[in-house]
């Protein structure tokens with residue numbers, strides 16, 4: 001046996017799993033086809049929105065809060081600063097999925113949110129062009145996280161705890177009764193349990209599981225404030241936001257580096273990517289039309305043409321939820337696929353849960369919405385009635 005645990009794919013979820021497994025004193029090897037914090041997967045672009053309350057449900061919010069604690073542990077152990085709290089602003093009508101979802105999760109969990117009525121929203125955040133009837137919710141424990149720095153720091157801490165990293169593409173994952181074989185071109189490794197966190201490549205590595213994952217194209221864009229409007233977009237004036245408007249869900253971050261103000265849209269309509277290794281870094285003009293329009297219509301103090309843009313990928317499930325758990329038919333595997341375009345913030349917790357599952361077979365987190373078996377077709381039952 002080469003190690004107790006193998007982690008395949010060291011992006012957001014896998015790097016965290018490597019760190020958290022090694023921090024528990026277990027022998028662990030990680031496998032990554034590119035370098036630490038590379039720009040070929042789903043985790044590049046210098047920033048990701050962090051929220052402690054998400055409208056999707058209490059389980060995701062619990063993961064986000066567990067992650068917040070782990071990001072602070074990472075900072076304390078490494079001396080780096082990866083999570084920056086600017087507060088988070090969510091804008092929409094009271095009955096929109098965003099605002100109603102936040103209100104519901106807040107009521108279920110007791111997590112505190114601040115509500116702004118329409119007049120207060122307009123007064124405090126004039127950068128956002130809002131429509132009559134819009135209100136806002138502020139989550140004080142929100143902001144942004146630096147993805148490449150987080151990943152590189154997780155590798156460093158994991159290695160300080162004794163983890164090994166193999167720079168190789170994994171060609172095949174073969175679960176056996178008492179171990180898992182991890183095949184690379186150079187040699188085959190045998191580990192007790194394998195955590196598979198291959199992002200957009202997950203379905204290629206696990207073709208025998210009905211995970212129903214679809215990698216989709218997404219893009220990243222940054223915009224400059226118009227002349228003399230710079231002060232409106234500092235971290236103090238312009239919190240991380242999500243805004244449901246003009247039929248889109250837009251999000252953005254303040255200006256904190258030379259790339260300037262990052263604005264994006266939920267990208268569920270991006271085209272399907274057949275080969276994630278061939279995803280383009282360049283962005284074509286037509287791909288930016290929607291986000292340019294969103295900026296022009298809702299953020300009039302930004303120039304509507306982006307000054308930087310780049311290609312990225314998100315990995316979707318049919319219900320747009322994460323896939324985290326041990327598949328019933330393969331108890332030596334742990335599947336970590338937390339994307340649907342919003343998984344970076346929780347990735348420290350997703351990795352921690354992966355470490356628990358790999359080492360003990362169970363997790364302290366409620367993973368009920370994330371089962372890797374939920375898309376398995378139900379077996380036919382003779383004579384069944386409704």
Ligand SMILES: Cc1cc2nc3c(=O)[nH]c(=O)nc-3n(C[C@H](O)[C@H](O)[C@H](O)COP(=O)(O)OP(=O)(O)OC[C@H]3O[C@@H](n4cnc5c(N)ncnc54)[C@H](O)[C@@H]3O)c2cc1C
Pocket residue numbers: 008009010011012013014031032033034040041042043047048049050168169170171197198199200201202205218219220264312313314336337338339340341342343344345346
């Ligand atoms: C444009 C955009 C904006 C986003 N905005 C936000 C946001 O604001 N907030 C937020 O929380 N989330 C956001 N997300 C989502 C978040 O970035 C993803 O959920 C997260 O990065 C996914 O991490 P992952 O570990 O699943 O994938 P990745 O980080 O891509 O990691 C997978 C890794 O596996 C490796 N790998 C794959 N196959 C193999 C193999 N065969 N052998 C060896 N290595 C392999 C890959 O090289 C890669 O390093 C955004 C995503 C995009 C694209």
